[in-house]
Every structure is written in C-alpha cells, then in structure tokens.
Amino acid sequence: MNQALLETRGLTKRYGGLLVTDQVDLDIRPGELHAIIGPNGAGKTTLVNQLSGELRADAGTIHFDGRNVSALGVSHRARSGLLRSYQITAVFEEFTVRENVMLAAHGARRHGFSFFRSLLGQRDLATISDAVMMEVGLAPIGNTPAGELAYGQRRQLELAMALAAEPRFLLLDEPMAGMSGQESAAVVALLQRLKGRYGILLVEHDMEAVFALADRITVLVYGKVMFCGTPDEIRNHPEVKAIYLGEEE
Ligand SMILES: Nc1ncnc2c1ncn2[C@@H]1O[C@H](COP(=O)(O)OP(=O)(O)OP(=O)(O)O)[C@@H](O)[C@H]1O
Numbered sequence: 261m262n263q264a265l266l267e268t269r270g271l272t273k274r275y276g277g278l279l280v281t282d283q284v285d286l287d288i289r290p291g292e293l294h295a296i297i298g299p300n301g302a303g304k305t306t307l308v309n310q311l312s313g314e315l316r317a318d319a320g321t322i323h324f325d326g327r328n329v330s331a332l333g334v335s336h337r338a339r340s341g342l343l344r345s346y347q348i349t350a351v352f353e354e355f356t357v358r359e360n361v362m363l364a365a366h367g368a369r370r371h372g373f374s375f376f377r378s379l380l381g382q383r384d385l386a387t388i389s390d391a392v393m394m395e396v397g398l399a400p401i402g403n404t405p406a407g408e409l410a411y412g413q414r415r416q417l418e419l420a421m422a423l424a425a426e427p428r429f430l431l432l433d434e435p436m437a438g439m440s441g442q443e444s445a446a447v448v449a450l451l452q453r454l455k456g457r458y459g460i461l462l463v464e465h466d467m468e469a470v471f472a473l474a475d476r477i478t479v480l481v482y483g484k485v486m487f488c489g490t491p492d493e494i495r496n497h498p499e500v501k502a503i504y505l506g507e508e509e
Pocket residue numbers: 275280298299300301302303304305306307
C-alpha cells in the first residue's frame with residue numbers, strides 16, 4: 261500500500277455561517293488520478309484553492325509528501341511540486357507559445373543551486389519545452405503569440421507551462437471548461453498519457469471524462485466527503501446515484 265502523496269485531514273473552510281468545506285479527509289497516492297465530483301456549490305473549487313494555498317483553511321491540515329504544507333503559500337507549494345496549472349507563471353501575450361513554455365521551465369528551476377542552474381542552459385530549456393509542447397499537442401503552433409490563441413489552446417498552453425515546471429502533483433480545476441468537443445477529447449487523451457507520472461486531482465463536470473480517467477473519485481456534497489471509491493463503486497453507490505448522478509441524468 262502506497263503512502264499518500266497528498267493527504268488532508270479535517271480540512272474546513274467557512275464563509276460566515278456557511279461551511280463550504282467540512283472536515284475533508286483525502287489520501288491521494290503517487291501517480292493516482294483522483295477526481296472530485298459533486299453538485300454545483302459543493303465546495304470543489306474552494307477545496308482546490310485550499311490545496312493550492314490560495315485560500316487558508318480555517319481548520320485541518322495538508323501534508324504533501326509527508327511534509328505539513330498547511331502554512332505555506334502558493335509559491336512555496338508550487339516549488340515543492342504541488343501546483344495548479346495556471347499558477348506557475350503568467351502567460352505573456354506577446355511571447356510565442358514556445359517562449360512562454362520556456363519561461364515556465366526556466367522559472368521553475370531558477371530557485372535551484374546556482375551550480376545546477378548554470379548547467380541548465382538555453383539549449384536544455386528548449387529541449388524540455390519542445391518535448392512538453394509535443395506532448396500537449398502545441399508543437400504545430402509553437403511560434404504563435406500567446407495573445408492570438410483560441411480559448412481552448414490557451415488552456416492547453418497553461419497545462420504545458422505547468423508540465424514544463426516538472427510538477428509532482430497537478431491540481432486541475434475544470435481543465436476542459438469552455439473547450440470544443442475536439443479540444444476536450446485532446447485533453448482527456450493527454451491526461452490519459454500523464455496518468456501514473458504525476459499525482460493529479462481533477463475537478464470536472466464532464467462525467468464521461470471523469471469515469472474514463474479517474475482511479476478513484478471523491479464525492480463532495482455540501483462540503484462533506486460523502487463517498488470515496490473507484491469509478492465502479494461510485495456508479496453502483498445508491499446514494500451517490502440518487503444525489504449526484506441522478507441529477508446529471
Ligand atoms: N469568497 C466567498 N465568499 C462567500 N461564499 C463563497 C465564496 N466562495 C465560494 N462561496 C460559496 O461556497 C460554496 C461553494 O463554492 P465552490 O465554488 O467551492 O463550489 P463548487 O463545488 O466548485 O461549485 P461549481 O461546481 O458550481 O463550480 C458556494 O455556495 C459559494 O457560493
């Protein structure tokens with residue numbers, strides 16, 4: 261049994277009288293793709309914000325790779341490898357796709373020891389960036405300025421920039437939202453390829469994608485974990501079917 265790479269205990273966030281996440285316990289293993297589903301307003305985005313460090317929890321703890329990161333901010337968590345796709349660095353509109361990916365690769369490495377930093381030259385950054393663009397399917401538009409990208413391509417660029425930073429755990433909040441059918445299919449295929457390499461937490465409303473991709477699924481209802489299990493267990497869970505999947509149908 262693998263030890264959890266990302267573990268939360270009693271994670272809680274309230275806004276006034278509203279408990280948005282309520283004593284959430286998660287255990288996500290290395291290489292696992294773990295989906296969070298739940299009705300609108302269940303607290304999924306709030307949970308992601310707490311994991312990324314954008315929101316400080318009112319109670320509870322977050323351990324990443326055995327280390328308590330609860331008090332760390334976004335950039336510290338990102339540097340330790342726990343990151344959300346768009347957070348690694350800003351997209352520069354006038355720079356090309358390739359230049360943006362290179363900047364992300366460079367930015368994530370500049371905190372290393374200067375000795376290693378100096379070993380990683382322009383050529384290495386270009387090699388890493390080209391490999392990532394190939395993986396994400398952005399290679400054909402590597403020379404397009406980011407400002408000219410369609411919405412779906414831009415989300416793919418954000419994902420490429422996160423991958424260039426060589427994360428250990430990716431937080432993905434509705435990565436397919438607003439994409440065309442073709443673009444969503446490309447992201448599903450990409451996540452299928454990435455699965456196993458990184459821990460991934462995926463919040464997604466597209467149930468077909470969730471059931472195709474997830475190793476395990478946590479169902480959040482009114483901020484509480486209602487159930488956590490494999491896609492088959494979720495499909496056959498009467499309460500989940502009634503409360504969530506029934507609603508989808
Ligand atoms: N900053 C805030 N102040 C007050 N209430 C908030 C705040 N952010 C979120 N909420 C409330 O917390 C609840 C959970 O919101 P959240 O966005 O986390 O849900 P969600 O599961 O991601 O929803 P969706 O599926 O619609 O994206 C909602 O009732 C929302 O109105």
